[in-house]
Amino acid sequence: MQKIDSDYWLIEQDRGNLTVSYRLKEIIFSEKSTFQHVMIADSYDFGRMLILDGVVQTTALDGHIYNEMISHVPLFLHKNPEKVLIIGGGDCGAAKEVTKHSVKEVHMVEIDELVVTACSKLLPEVSGNLSDPRVSFIFADGIEFAKNAELEYDVIIVDSSDPEGPAEQLFEIEFYQHLKNALKDDGILVCQSQSPLFQPNITRKTFNSFQELFAYADVYYAVVPTYPGGFWSFTIGSKSPFAISNDPLPDLGTKYFNKEIMINSFQLPEFLSEKIKY
Amino acid sequence: MQKIDSDYWLIEQDRGNLTVSYRLKEIIFSEKSTFQHVMIADSYDFGRMLILDGVVQTTALDGHIYNEMISHVPLFLHKNPEKVLIIGGGDCGAAKEVTKHSVKEVHMVEIDELVVTACSKLLPEVSGNLSDPRVSFIFADGIEFAKNAELEYDVIIVDSSDPEGPAEQLFEIEFYQHLKNALKDDGILVCQSQSPLFQPNITRKTFNSFQELFAYADVYYAVVPTYPGGFWSFTIGSKSPFAISNDPLPDLGTKYFNKEIMINSFQLPEFLSEKIKY
Known part of the structure; x- marks a missing residue:
């Protein structure tokens, strides 16, 4: 945080060679x-935002884009998603989107309870008024949790922060292997896999891990x-084939997501898929 | 420009409530x-960049995206583009893309010769080695130039900088009226119309002007x-109907643009089209 003239600015420092304030x-x-x-914090251009260790995670302006895309894509690719696991996602935005589907049970495993309580109360544009009896909050380490689940979930969503510090292991193949075991045979795993432009190595590594598994x-x-x-980018994988249905999708009141x-979203611009796929 | 520790940073200042460094x-x-x-300047993340009055205009990393989209969309929407006018576009990137088509004549009207000479020599990633005999450079005020042309062009591209200072008039309906007169009856006009997210008023105003004209x-x-x-965003208009052809498009070696x-690109996400169209 820095005071410039009489204004307060949040200056992100850890993005390397590009700083956004x-x-x-x-x-x-x-x-x-x-x-x-x-x-x-409340910002001028983006409204309220969640900031973890000085890095903006989600904002009132556009949090819906990320949360709709990480949730509705796998849920609509699955024929009948009933039981969903979310690892991370403490802002509750992904859980909010998941509950728009007729799922029966959502396990939300977030390591930091403070993020959930702060966002539920103070960031309603992202978290919604999430008080759905189908959602169980489990405040625990997602990596440990993943080890103990087996053939249980239809969809697993990994909504992590950047691969630094505690979230680093959420980008390792060992973790994805455990999640694969936690999926039913026709289950689908999706995880956020960073900027294909500025961190293509991470997107590529994640995609390679998924291809291997x-x-x-x-x-x-x-x-x-x-x-x-x-x-x-988001990386998605399944033991069974998945395809977008030819039927129209029900309207879930989304603001970014729709069938088109x-x-x-699977047709990456050429200059990006070059960085990741070849 | 600011020196922080031993590094030089370009700190954009005029974007309002968001500053990129x-x-x-x-x-x-x-x-x-x-x-x-x-x-x-040469930057770490974006390679070489053109900076006018402290604001980044185009970069080696992604200049092709903007230039391909402002050029190939109108040129492929026109059945037989032979004569093209570019207003602005001093980085020569749009002209470079236009010459990939079998056009006969390109008039490039740029007010600032220094931008053209600097980019041709020092920003080849954007400008290419543009020395095409079909391109005439006219160093003049685009607004004055537009007033004196009539039924002359198949495609007109307005590649302006932000609507501040000299470029402000390039966003007025009077200017578009002159450009309409400069178009042949089946001609197509396109102009860059700013960020639909942060300057939706400008995008909406431009679209409204085009709808009126x-x-x-x-x-x-x-x-x-x-x-x-x-x-x-880009706004496009024509006196005659235009539609994307069903035929496959020839490969022009583009890195972002393709038929899909x-x-x-005409299907704006709902939360953006709301800001502009309704």
């Missing part, structure tokens, strides 16, 4: 948990204005 | 023209990582 109206919440520094794997993308460069966007 | 390797060129300060008008978008928020991207 946001003009802030107000700090709403600022506290240190066991795991990280948790802040919610799963018979069917692919990468899709969304455009998230909050993230430098805009382009953001879903189809298009 | 680029770590620089080297300033390649820095000179004041009659119109603006012209700089070419032309029987057929639409908005399409591209994702340009250099521009804050990623999403960038062209079709998809």
